[in-house]
Amino acid sequence: MVGLNEHLVMLVADIRPKLATVAIVDLNGRFLSRAQISVTSDPEKTIAKIVESMLRMKQNHPQRSFEGVGIALPGRVDSATRRLRFAPNLGWPDFDIKEAFEKGPGMAVEMDNAANACLLAETWFGGIDGVRNAVLVTISEGVGTGILCNGQLLYGNCGMAGEFGHICLDTNRPLCGCGARGCWEVFASLNAALRYYAESKPQVMARAIEDLLRLASEEDAKAIAALTKQAEYIGQGLRVITAALAPEVILIAGDIVAAWGRLAPVIENAFAQSILSGWKPRFIPTHEAEVDRLRGAAILVLQRRSSNGEATGAKRMPRRAVPAKKKSLVKGAGRRVAVLST
Ligand SMILES: [Zn+2]
Incomplete structure (x- = not known):
């Protein structure tokens, strides 16, 4: 009808x-x-x-x-x-x-x-039907988060809620686009992975994350090391998000989910180093960011x-x-x- x-x-x-x-x-x-x-x-x-x-x-x-x-x-x-x-x-x-x-x-x-x-698209078209507390983390040029709290998107004052990408992990480290030093996205973004790779003085340059992912799939040790370091920092940041919001699900969106099989255990391991209560959210890669x-x-x-x-x-x-x-x-x-x- x-x-x-x-x-x-x-x-x-x-x-x-x-x-x-x-x-x-x-x-x-x-x-x-x-x-x-x-x-x-x-x-x-x-x-x-x-x-x-x-x-x-x-x-x-x-x-x-x-x-x-x-x-x-x-x-x-x-x-x-x-x-x-x-x-x-x-x-x-x-x-x-x-x-x-x-x-x-x-x-x-x-x-x-x-x-x-x-996060809206995942709620409407994705596989988190019935989930009322979730965080979606986009790993791209920066690191962004969308927060679903009790079934509502969380905006906060002036729409600024969810800037976990700019929580400081180390004040002595590289300058972030926000003007501060050592923000989570300086360590966990695609740009961070490319920087780690360039710092390892590789023989083959990687200009974009696609290059780095391809090299890793070909078992290039320096590309794998760069992505692994990025994944470790992603796991560290997810601990902060979990301590703050206790989501049922954390969705990970971005090009790196193409290497999820390799990186998920690294993220899980970094996350598991300080679980607060023995409970952890489900990590779900989003392949259609x-x-x-x-x-x-x-x-x-x-x-x-x-x-x-x-x-x-x-x-x-x-x-x-x-x-x-x-x-x-x-x-x-x-x-x-x-x-x-x-
Ligand atoms: Zn920042």
């Missing part, structure tokens, strides 16, 4: 420090179109190129109903102002990203941190519809005035909204 309306789609973008992916996503999480755009230090020009790509995609799908624009960002977004508040790896000056996107496709824009977007960031950006748009009561024709309410229970991320609630949209 009811079903998903496959004509409803969202325009989404996943912006990373060097590359952005633009796509159209439908209610089933399927991609109708995808393109990649290079990201520069100039936000205005970069967003103009992304908007241009979005408009082209929209023109190519005239039969679809576009519900809005969702953006995943490598930083924290202030939920009140919707401006990018903290993004050390992107290096963009203070810039009204939301307004720049709204002027383009002429639709409402929702933005959030990439780790939050990944890029897809998750885009799907999560689409869910941001659907959540806005849900929160504003648009699906049922109720009067539109400001986001901050929405009762907490209406923002439930429980999978069934999201699906119900999708059905009502038909």
Whole structure:
């Protein structure tokens, strides 16, 4: 009697420090179109190129109903102002990203941190159905976390909750993009693994994490040592997260999950060195981080519809005035909204 309306789609973008992916996503999480755009230090020009790509995609799908624009960002977004508040790896000056996107496709824009977007996608489409306390850790150019606490995404004041990547492990160590020294991401990010490898004076250079993973798969000892060192630091950081939040599940997203079979025992061992109560969360690798960031950006748009009561024709309410229970991320609630949209 009811079903998903496959004509409803969202325009989404996943912006990373060097590359952005633009796509159209439908209610089933399927991609109708995808393109990649290079990201520069100039936000205005970069967003103009992304908007241009979005408009082209929209023109190519005239039969679809576009519900809005969702953006995943490598930083924290202030939920009140919707401006990018903290993004050390992107290096963009203070810039009204939301307004720049709204002027383009002429639709409402929702933005959030990439780790939050990944966690939303895992909650809706992934395998953590029924889990109410989870943390998703993205291991990319930096280290980001998204937190599900009692079934709700945790934002904290100014949207800054979850910056575990910038907890200091050693003040004498390398400078972080945030301006401090020895942050967890300085030791546990992809850039850290590449640095460990370069410091070992290898005969073959690795410019990207893909190179390092390939070398490790070919049993290159220095590549394996670099990834192992990174994994040890990942395990150390997960101890901090577990002590702070006691999640049932910790999801790990990023390119390194391609070597999960090799690295998981290293992470588990580093973590196990100081378990507080003999209990530990389940560690689950997420193999579709890029897809998750885009799907999560689409869910941001659907959540806005849900929160504003648009699906049922109720009067539109400001986001901050929405009762907490209406923002439930429980999978069934999201699906119900999708059905009502038909
Ligand atoms: Zn830092």
